[in-house]
Amino acid sequence: MAAMVSPVLWCALLCCLYSVALGGKEHNFVVVPASSFEPEAACSTSVTSELPNRASVPLAHRHGPCVPSGASGKPSLAERLRRDRARANYIIRKASARTKTLSAGDASVPTFLGDSVDSLEYVVTLGIGTPPVQQTVLIDTGSDLSWVQCAPCNSAQCYPQKDPLFDPSKSSTFAPIPCSTDACKALSADSYDNGCTNATDGGASLCGYAIEYGNHAVTTGVYSTETLTLNAGVSVSNFSFGCGSNQHGPYDKFDGLLGLGGAPESLVSQTSSVYGGTFSYCLPPTSGSAGFLTLGAPSNSTADFLFTPMRHLSPELATFYVVTLTGISVGGTALDIPPAVFSKGMIIDSGTVITGLPKTAYAALRTAFQSAMSQYPLLPPSENGLDTCYNFTGNSSVTVPKVALTFSGGTTVDLSVPSGVLVEGCLAFRGESSDGSSGIIGNVNQRTLELLYDSGRGSVGFRSGAC
Structure with missing residues (x-):
C-alpha cells in the first residue's frame, strides 16, 4: 500500500510549488512605488570615475535640477512629444530618401538639415577656449557639427542663454578656418557649408557654416578651431566647431550643441586618433539624477x-x-x-x-x-x-x-x-x-x-x- 503523506508535508510541498511559480512570474515583473512617476526637485548626482585612456564628463537632463546653470521651465509632455514627433519624422525621411533609388522625376529629399534641435533633452558642461569658458551644450548622436553662440552677439542675432557667451577675442587658442582649406571644403559633403565670409581684418576669407534644423531653427557663423576642455585633466586641441554669430528660431537657453554622430565633423571622429572613434554615455533614470558621457573604450x-x-x-x-x-x-x-x-x-x-x-x-x-x-x-x-x-x-x-x-x-x-x-x-x-x-x-x-x-x-x- 502506498505510504500516506501527512497533511503538513502536503502543505509544505504546495507552498513550495506556489512560491516557485509566483517567483517565476515576479521575476518578469517589477513592483515600483507610484512616486517613481513624479518629477524630482533636487539633484541626486553620480560621480564619473576617472579611467585610463577615457575622458568622462557628467551628463544631465536639460530641464532637471542637475544642470549647473539651473533648470529652465520644462515643457508639457504634449509639447515635448510634438517636438519629438517632428524630429523622428525628419530622421526617418532623411534615412529613406538617402537609401532608396530615386526614379526618374523623383525628387523626394529632406527639406532641412540636422533635426529638431529643441526636442533634445540631455546636456553636458564643457570648457571652450583658453582660458576655458563654461558652456552647457546639448548632446546629439543625430548631428555632427558642434557649435556655440559667440560674442559679439546682440539680442537680434542670438537667443538668451544662461552662461556667458564665448568670446573668441579673449581666447589665446581660437583660430577661424580659412575658406580655401580642405576642412572647409569638406563641409559641402555633409551639407554644412555656407560659402565664404569676409575677414574683419581684411585678410583671407573665412569658412562659413550653416545649419537649419527640422523645426526651422538656424545657426550660422564661422567654422573655427579651439581647445575643448572635457574635464580638469583632458582637453582636445584644434577642435573644429561652429562659432555662431546668428541664431534664430525656437531655441531654449542652452549654449550650443555637441555633435556625436559618425560623420567627419563630429567630436567622435575628430578625436578618433586618441580614442579610436569609441564613446559611451549613460542617460540617468530621472531628470533629478546624473549620468555621464565618456570618450574611449574601457581599457580593463x-x-x-x-x-x-x-x-x-x-x-x-x-x-x-x-x-x-x-x-x-x-x-x-x-x-x-x-x-x-x-x-x-x-x-x-x-x-x-x-x-x-x-x-x-x-x-x-x-x-x-x-x-x-x-x-x-x-x-x-x-x-x-x-x-x-x-x-x-x-x-x-x-x-x-x-x-x-x-x-x-x-x-x-x-x-x-x-x-x-x-x-x-x-x-x-x-x-x-x-x-x-x-x-x-x-x-x-x-x-x-x-x-x-x-x-x-x-x-x-x-x-x-x-x-
Whole structure:
C-alpha cells in the first residue's frame, strides 16, 4: 500500500510549488512605488570615475535640477512629444530618401538639415577656449557639427542663454578656418557649408557654416578651431566647431550643441586618433539624477557589456548609428513578430524621446503590454500621440512587466523599469505608419544603460545599471 503523506508535508510541498511559480512570474515583473512617476526637485548626482585612456564628463537632463546653470521651465509632455514627433519624422525621411533609388522625376529629399534641435533633452558642461569658458551644450548622436553662440552677439542675432557667451577675442587658442582649406571644403559633403565670409581684418576669407534644423531653427557663423576642455585633466586641441554669430528660431537657453554622430565633423571622429572613434554615455533614470558621457573604450574589460553589430544606412548617412532588432518580449514572453519586420534597422538616437517601431511590431507590443497592465485604468488616446497611458491615482505601488529587446547576434537587453519603459505613465513606444522604414530607439529606452559605440569593432554594447 502506498505510504500516506501527512497533511503538513502536503502543505509544505504546495507552498513550495506556489512560491516557485509566483517567483517565476515576479521575476518578469517589477513592483515600483507610484512616486517613481513624479518629477524630482533636487539633484541626486553620480560621480564619473576617472579611467585610463577615457575622458568622462557628467551628463544631465536639460530641464532637471542637475544642470549647473539651473533648470529652465520644462515643457508639457504634449509639447515635448510634438517636438519629438517632428524630429523622428525628419530622421526617418532623411534615412529613406538617402537609401532608396530615386526614379526618374523623383525628387523626394529632406527639406532641412540636422533635426529638431529643441526636442533634445540631455546636456553636458564643457570648457571652450583658453582660458576655458563654461558652456552647457546639448548632446546629439543625430548631428555632427558642434557649435556655440559667440560674442559679439546682440539680442537680434542670438537667443538668451544662461552662461556667458564665448568670446573668441579673449581666447589665446581660437583660430577661424580659412575658406580655401580642405576642412572647409569638406563641409559641402555633409551639407554644412555656407560659402565664404569676409575677414574683419581684411585678410583671407573665412569658412562659413550653416545649419537649419527640422523645426526651422538656424545657426550660422564661422567654422573655427579651439581647445575643448572635457574635464580638469583632458582637453582636445584644434577642435573644429561652429562659432555662431546668428541664431534664430525656437531655441531654449542652452549654449550650443555637441555633435556625436559618425560623420567627419563630429567630436567622435575628430578625436578618433586618441580614442579610436569609441564613446559611451549613460542617460540617468530621472531628470533629478546624473549620468555621464565618456570618450574611449574601457581599457580593463568589456565583460559587463552585451554587444550587437553596428551598421550604417549608407555611406552618405554616416551620422546615424544603426542596429538590427530581432525580437521583443513582455513579461518574459517573446512576442510573435516576423523578423523581416525589422529588416530596415533601428537608428539609436540620443535626441529622440519615444521609440518608433514598425507598425506590426508595435501592435504586438501594445497588445501584450496592455494585457499585462490590465489591472490599471487605461486612459483614452490623447493628442500627444501615445495610446497606452495609465491612471495610477490611488496606488501606492505599480507592478510593471519587464520589456526586453533582442538584437542581432542574440543579445537581449532588459530595459530599466519603470524609467526605461514608461514616460509619465505612458508606454514609451509608438508605431510608425508602416513596416517599410527604419525605426528609432529613443532615449527613454536607453536610460540607466551604458551604450558603448565602438566604430572600430563595428558594434554597440549595452551595460545595465550604469547610472
